Amino acid sequence: LKTLLAMGPAKPVRGEKLHTKCLDCHGTGPYAPDKRKIKSLKALRTEVKRWGTYYAPALNEQDVEDITAWLNRDYYRF
Numbered sequence: 404l405k406t407l408l409a410m411g412p413a414k415p416v417r418g419e420k421l422h423t424k425c426l427d428c429h430g431t432g433p434y435a436p437d438k439r440k441i442k443s444l445k446a447l448r449t450e451v452k453r454w455g456t457y458y459a460p461a462l463n464e465q466d467v468e469d470i471t472a473w474l475n476r477d478y479y480r481f
Contacts, residue, residue, distance in 0.1 A: 411465070418473030421466055424458060434478040444481040447471055 441447045448471045455462030
C-alpha cells in the first residue's frame with residue numbers, strides 16, 4: 404500500500420502508450436468480450452504485472468497501475 408501511495412494516481416493515457424509494447428506479441432483481441440479470461444480488477448492487475456516481467460527492464464509498479472487503469476477504462480470496466 405505504501406508503494407501505491409508513493410506512486411500517485413494511475414494514468415490511463417500513459418498506460419495506453421505503455422501498452423504498445425504489449426502489441427508486439429498480441430493485438431487487442433484478448434480484450435474482446437468473447438475472449439476475455441480476466442474476471443476482476445485484481446486479476447487484471449495481476450496479469451499485467453505477470454506479463455510485465457517479460458520486458459527488459461520489467462514494468463515497474465506505476466507502469467502496471469497505468470496499463471491496468473487504461474485496460475479497465477477502455478475494455479473491462481470493473
